[in-house]
Amino acid sequence: MRTPSGPFDRGHTDDLMTYLAASPTPYHAVANAAARLEKAGFQQVAETDAWDGTTGGRFVVRGGAIIAWYVPEGAAPHTPFRIVGAHTDSPNLRVKPQPDMGTQGWRQVAVEIYGGPLLNSWLDRDLGLAGRISLRDGTERLVNVDRPLLRVPQLAVHLDRSVTPEGLKLDKQRHMQPIWGLGDDVHEGDLLAFLEEENGLERGSITGWDLMTYAVEAPAYLGRDRELLAGPRMDNLLSVHACTAALTEVSKQDNLPYIPVLAAFDHEENGSQSDTGADGPLLGGVLERSVFARGGSYEDKARAFAGTICLSSDTGHAVHPNYAERHDPTHHPRANGGPILKVNVNNRYATDGSGRAVFAAACEKAGVPFQSFVSNNAMPCGTTIGPITAARHGIKTVDIGAAILSMHSVRELCGADDPFLLANALVAFLEG
Structure with a gap:
């Protein structure tokens, strides 16, 4: 394989492993992306404040979503955007409103x-257990119990002889509740009291929470020649990391013909319909305010959107050797x-022929x-934020990504070179 001409090499993949390990939830993924943007000179702006259109990098954080953009010198109100889009959420097990339960001497x-x-x-x-907590004083903070704390124990084969010939069948309610200790008495508030103690908080401080479990095993290179990467949440933090790296890289350049944008949304895995999802108003509101902050009108916004292109980056399926x-x-x-x-010609992906040409030019x-990638005609096709972005904002959108195995597993697998190849293609696209 020839070395790409962009700024990223295998060191990008090393950095991805660090990012994956530090981002067990969408909230952590956004906080870590924001820290990287701030290091590159971007400034966070609040949605409740007035915005200006001066040159430089800005970003908005809302829950598990982040929108960042860089206004180059001399950008006009009607200057189009180039967007790299992704999502921050991954399938997992999330804590219920009344979390404390147990039976037969096990705390769950x-x-x-x-x-x-x-x-x-x-x-x-x-x-482990991580997420966002809301406190009685009105503040929020991120928490992360980054050690083996819970476990969903599998039933021994001796107690279910049907497993071998018929396959494993799991009931989502009965079989997926993790254990985290021993005891016959289950008291309401035990889990929250534990988190308060872990984080040096007074008892009763936590009044709201968005908590989720995650596997604590670290990402690792795999294979005879370390040519593979195994890790959690690559669907789709691999793309979030690549998009963040690409935006910070192009922000170093002068005379960009477009305004480069990162749009990383939450809730893609369950339909994107939220205030932080791709089907919400966040992206459109940010782009519109950017136009108006530079003195633009509705006509300028229409011109900018008409010339805008989005690459929706999400993982896709590598060919599986056992299920070709x-x-x-x-x-x-x-x-x-x-x-x-x-x-996908049925618009489960937003790519068309002209979009293919845009991506081919960036890769070249x-x-x-x-x-x-196309799906087998006899198999259903998944979807992404791509068609939603295209339909909601009238923006030309192209669906791309990195090929992986074990999608939606607690631990996924990709080629170790693909993350930096993707990031280099994103840089070329944002440069225009």
């Missing part, structure tokens, strides 16, 4: 299934083969190979 935490996880991948894993028949027979994306262009400029 009540969880609800978020998104569409491969449930079997969560069995017999050492799980599940893939389209002529489209077999491979690990370390470069980013994938995702196509970056010296990055790319591959095409």
Whole structure:
């Protein structure tokens, strides 16, 4: 494989591993992306404040979503945007409003299934607990118990002989509640009291929470030649990390013909319909305010949006060696083969022929190979934030990503070179 001509190499993948390990929840992923942007000179702005259109980098944080943009010198009100989009959430087990439960001498935490996880991948894993808490004084903070705390124990084969011939069948309510200790008496408030003690808070301080479990095993290179990367939440923090790196890189340049934008949304895994999801008003509001802050009118906004292009970056399926028949027979994306262009004529992906040309040009400029992905006609096709972004804002959108195995598993697998190949392609796209 030839070395890409962009700024990123395998060190980008090393940094991705650090980012994955430090981002067990969408809130942590956003906080870490924001820290990287601030280091690059971007400034956070509040949605409740008045904005100006001066040159420089800005970003807005709302819950598990972040929108960042860079206004180059001399940008006109009608200057189009170039957007790299992704999502911050991943399928997992999330704590219920009344979390304390247990039976038969085991203390358990009540969880609800978020998104569409491969449930079997969560069995017999050492799980931590992280998320966002709201305090009685009106403040919020992120918490992370980054050690083995919970576990969803699998039933021994001796107690279910049907497992071997018929396969494992898990009931989402009965079989997925993790244990976290021993005791016959379950008291309401035990989990919150534990978190308060862990974080040096007074008893009764926590009045609201968005908590989720995650596997504490660190990301790692894998394979004879360390050519693979195994880790959690690559769907889709691999893209969030690449988009953040690309935006900070192009912000160093002068005379950009477009306004580069990062849009990382929450709640993609359950439909994107929230104030922080791609189907909400966040992106459109930020772009519109950017136009108006530079003295623009509705006409300028219409012109800017008409010339805007978005790359929706999400993971896709690499061909599986044990299930090759599940893939389209002529489209077999491979690990370390470069980013994938995702196509579906029924608009589950937003890519069309002109969008393909835009992405092909970016990859050629970056010296990055790319591959095409379509679903087997007999298999249902997933979707992304791409079609939602295109329909909601009238913006030309192209669906791309990195090819992985074990999508929606607690631990996914990709080629170790693909993250930096994707990031280099994103840089070339944002440069225009």
